[in-house]
Amino acid sequence: MQVTVRLVGVFRIDRFREERRCYPETATVRDIVCELGIPLSLLGIVLINGSHAAIDDQFRDGDTITLLPFIDGG
Amino acid sequence: MKILTTHPAADPAAILYTRGTVDLKSGSIRLEDVPCRNLEDVLGGFGRSFQLLAERRITHAYCEENPLIVNTGLLTGSTAMTGLRTYFSGYSPIKGSKKGLPAAMWATGSGNFGPRFKWTGLDELIFEGRSPEPVYALVRETAEGPAVELKPARHLVGLTSHEKMMALRREYGEGAHVAAIGQAGENWENVYMGAVALSTDNQFKSGEDKMRFAGRGGMGSLMGYKNLLALVAQSSDKMKPTSPEVKAVNLNVVKGGGSARLQPISRGGGGGTWAAYDVLQAFHAVPVNNFRPQGDDLPEKLCREQVEGQVVIRSEACYRCGITCHNNIFEKLEDGSAGRFLAKFDYEPLNLLGTNIGIHDPVQAASLIHLCDNYCMDSISLGVTISYLLSYNERHPGSRLLNGALFGDYENIRELVVMAGTGKLPEIGRGSWRLSESTGETSYAYHVKGLEIPAYQPETNPGYAWAIAGGHMSMGTYGLLTREGKSDMDSWVEGITRTKLQIVGFDMIGLCKFFDITKGICTQMVVDCLKSEFNLEVTTDELAAAVRRSFLRGLALELRQGYEKAEYTLPAEVWERRNPNIRLPEITNQQFLAELQERVWAVFEPELAGLLPEAGA
Numbered sequence: 128m129q130v131t132v133r134l135v136g137v138f139r140i141d142r143f144r145e146e147r148r149c150y151p152e153t154a155t156v157r158d159i160v161c162e163l164g165i166p167l168s169l170l171g172i173v174l175i176n177g178s179h180a181a182i183d184d185q186f187r188d189g190d191t192i193t194l195l196p197f198i199d200g201g
Numbered sequence: 202m203k204i205l206t207t208h209p210a211a212d213p214a215a216i217l218y219t220r221g222t223v224d225l226k227s228g229s230i231r232l233e234d235v236p237c238r239n240l241e242d243v244l245g246g247f248g249r250s251f252q253l254l255a256e257r258r259i260t261h262a263y264c265e266e267n268p269l270i271v272n273t274g275l276l277t278g279s280t281a282m283t284g285l286r287t288y289f290s291g292y293s294p295i296k297g298s299k300k301g302l303p304a305a306m307w308a309t310g311s312g313n314f315g316p317r318f319k320w321t322g323l324d325e326l327i328f329e330g331r332s333p334e335p336v337y338a339l340v341r342e343t344a345e346g347p348a349v350e351l352k353p354a355r356h357l358v359g360l361t362s363h364e365k366m367m368a369l370r371r372e373y374g375e376g377a378h379v380a381a382i383g384q385a386g387e388n389w390e391n392v393y394m395g396a397v398a399l400s401t402d403n404q405f406k407s408g409e410d411k412m413r414f415a416g417r418g419g420m421g422s423l424m425g426y427k428n429l430l431a432l433v434a435q436s437s438d439k440m441k442p443t444s445p446e447v448k449a450v451n452l453n454v455v456k457g458g459g460s461a462r463l464q465p466i467s468r469g470g471g472g473g474t475w476a477a478y479d480v481l482q483a484f485h486a487v488p489v490n491n492f493r494p495q496g497d498d499l500p501e502k503l504c505r506e507q508v509e510g511q512v513v514i515r516s517e518a519c520y521r522c523g524i525t526c527h528n529n530i531f532e533k534l535e536d537g538s539a540g541r542f543l544a545k546f547d548y549e550p551l552n553l554l555g556t557n558i559g560i561h562d563p564v565q566a567a568s569l570i571h572l573c574d575n576y577c578m579d580s581i582s583l584g585v586t587i588s589y590l591l592s593y594n595e596r597h598p599g600s601r602l603l604n605g606a607l608f609g610d611y612e613n614i615r616e617l618v619v620m621a622g623t624g625k626l627p628e629i630g631r632g633s634w635r636l637s638e639s640t641g642e643t644s645y646a647y648h649v650k651g652l653e654i655p656a657y658q659p660e661t662n663p664g665y666a667w668a669i670a671g672g673h674m675s676m677g678t679y680g681l682l683t684r685e686g687k688s689d690m691d692s693w694v695e696g697i698t699r700t701k702l703q704i705v706g707f708d709m710i711g712l713c714k715f716f717d718i719t720k721g722i723c724t725q726m727v728v729d730c731l732k733s734e735f736n737l738e739v740t741t742d743e744l745a746a747a748v749r750r751s752f753l754r755g756l757a758l759e760l761r762q763g764y765e766k767a768e769y770t771l772p773a774e775v776w777e778r779r780n781p782n783i784r785l786p787e788i789t790n791q792q793f794l795a796e797l798q799e800r801v802w803a804v805f806e807p808e809l810a811g812l813l814p815e816a817g818a
Contacts, residue, residue: 135483136471136472136475136478136480137472137476171476171480172480172683172686193483195479195483196476197684198476198481199473199680
């Protein structure tokens with residue numbers, strides 16, 4: 128299935144800002160994160176179609192998955 | 202500290218801390234060892250100082266009975282990473298209830314002053330009364346123990362915080378570190394937001410004004426009222442070798458998940474400062490033009506990739522800290538190399554003296570931050586008060602206030618900062634609450650309980666209402682909606698009343714919040730440090746209970762200083778003029794807030810009884 132992956136902040140460095148990508152039907156957000164080599168320690172927020180989601184959530188064809196870094200205050 | 206027990210929670214009186222009391226009026230100084238009353242006293246910081254403040258009935262911040270308490274935390278000056286904190290506590294000139302009574306406050310900062318102060322042998326210094334002449338306090342380590350003297354400070358009057366520090370360092374040499382106010386604190390009558398600057402090794406080595414700040418609540422103004430311009434702590438370096446146990450903790454702090462996001466990008470980290478811009482902008486929740494995000498890409502002009510093209514960014518760290526969270530900004534010379542140091546970009550000053558006042562040029566923002574730092578004001582209070590004025594002027598084109606500045610009007614805004622910092626503009630220097638009361642337009646003054654909020658939209662954080670000493674660093678709910686996606690009532694009640702209030706533990710023990718910002722101090726890491734450093738046996742539950750008692754004591758003290766429950770709310774514009782541009786669930790309508798207030802107080806109220814002593818004076 129095809130989804131749109133959006134990256135925010137430091138995740139864009141040497142990657143991309145937004146891209147259409149293909150994944151198998153059973154894929155989870157974790158598969159995207161691992162494929163893109165995003166360190167889990169930096170991953171703060173996952174959005175599926177603008178709503179907060181968990182890293183092990185699955186997604187559907189046509190969804191938009193946004194990966195954001197941690198926000199820490201100060 | 203004298204530690205005569207291994208169980209501080211069960212036997213706190215067997216731990217004594219060394220307190221100095223300075224009567225600024227007479228010049229008399231008394232040193233004593235004081236037995237701890239509870240674990241809060243042992244941990245230190247505001248956990249101890251608020252118990253002292255609660256013993257006094259203070260009706261005006263600028264009165265001789267209002268003490269300035271300078272203390273450290275148990276792990277200040279220890280081998281635990283980030284153990285650099287100094288705390289300044291007193292009744293605040295800027296934060297107060299609508300009944301007109303000042304609130305108890307603390308402010309804290311890192312830098313090298315805290316460890317040096319601790320290594321003199323002192324744990325706490327209380328300044329009573331008011332000196333008839335400008336003075337500074339010299340705290341020294343001697344063979345007989347700590348010694349405290351008052352010295353004439355006429356030669357320091359009118360200098361910036363950095364200039365005062367450099368002058369005192371030249372006088373006292375390498376073993377000396379300094380806490381100082383700037384012109385803002387000296388002009389305490391017209392500036393209620395004066396901060397205290399804390400010197401750093403980097404500052405003294407480079408000559409660049411890279412201080413750290415205890416900014417919130419006007420503790421620098423209180424210091425100025427007392428005619429106390431600076432403190433010098435002079436001691437040898439007493440950092441002992443790091444034990445294997447603390448080494449393991451420190452490694453976890455640096456390499457573990459806790460601080461990875463703060464590390465420089467070059468080390469695979471998140472780069473610190475700009476993570477908040479990046480994340481909040483994805484929700485159109487970066488404060489713009491007095492907390493009114495417009496749903497556009499304007500904030501991106503101060504995102505890292507834009508800033509990098511115009512200035513040189515260097516990642517630097519506090520003394521012996523491996524987190525490297527500072528993003529110091531330098532002029533970019535023609536060959537691309539670094540020129541003059543401009544400012545340190547932290548998220549709050551960058552936003553509140555940048556995007557939120559319509560300044561999108563990093564060099565201009567740096568210039569305003571630099572001025573604010575040198576006059577030594579709280580950048581949050583200054584930025585938010587200016588953004589209120591700019592908003593007022595935008596709404597009243599025919600009757601603008603002061604110099605008529607508008608959003609983005611750099612020259613006029615700069616003039617406001619200079620005039621406020623030198624005490625010539627009380628309308629700004631006394632904060633947004635008083636300014637908005639004078640105009641009669643209070644709904645868009647972005648303060649809570651009289652203290653300006655930090656750079657997180659109130660629409661994302663109803664927890665601001667229960668923060669006891671500044672909007673985000675004394676109530677860790679600022680990420681509950683944005684980061685954790687929690688918009689249900691139960692999560693917010695749980696966050697405010699249990700988990701997120703624990704953030705104030707860092708304001709007791711001497712560690713910076715970046716030691717472990719998500720988990721707080723009630724962790725095995727802290728337990729291991731206390732065991733290794735002092736042979737103390739403390740459980741995480743005991744730590745959590747002490748932190749909770751301290752927070753609740755702060756809340757009880759607010760109520761005693763006249764706060765009504767109706768004051769535990771957000772700026773009214775949030776619901777009166779809902780911002781449709783913020784792409785997050787709405788959790789700050791009046792109905793949600795009313796239920797939240799009811800449920801939060803239902804948890805807190807039964808626990809408040811008996812926390813405060815009878816106030817004396």
